Amino acid sequence: MPDPMRIRATESADGVDVRVLMSHEMEGGQRRDSAGNLVPAHFIQTVVVTHAGKPVLNAEWGPAVSKNPYLQFKFKGAKKGDKLTVTWVDNKGETRTDEATIN
């Protein structure tokens, strides 16, 4: 099981500010190991953030997103105490879902 994400969702005057830090190697598939073999690509392909059963952000990523990816965005229509769910799926089918409370 991959390491948990760090999610921070804070309410401000003009919406909810969401910051997510995921733990993933994001191997690009371009790098060679010490023996000269290509290291196979291993990266997060999709990230879905949902609030109250509705998606508030759908991200699609390529291998060019940095290791331990960071994501920041803002949305409206949620209030303090609401739950926010973040799910990612990588190209090997591994997945992780974490939940955070807006404060």
Place this chain on the structure above:
Amino acid sequence: MDRNRREFIRAGGVLGLMVAAGLLTAEQAQAQQAAWNKAAFDTKSVDDTVKALGGASAAQSGDIAITAPDIAENGAVVPVGVTSKIPNTQAIYILVEKNPNTLAAGFGIPAGTEANVATRIKMGQTSNVYAVVKADNKFYTASKEVKVTLGGCGG
């Protein structure tokens, strides 16, 4: 695969409940994975990426702001943010012209979400970073050069 299916069947009874609670099953995770736009992520030029995303061409726009450093010391971690002031922005894409594959990331923006996203990307060398915005099914673009001192791909 089989194991997933069995778990899925076993979970069938509480499936509605789980979906309501916002939990994803393995099958849903696979559907999420299948939605990934492989054709767009395989492209090697800005024009080809826009075509793979379903647009004929992207018009220059002054309503897109790219937040990125002028000089990135470490190409492995380049913070890039994009803000679009174009009404009805549906999606924001971040492209790096001189990376092995141009498209780095795409963000679908549902109604209620601000057209303002930020992430961190890898850059192999000094290059123009393009933001492509889809709004009302039309494509708009803006670019900014980022100088990279130390490449982030390969090396």
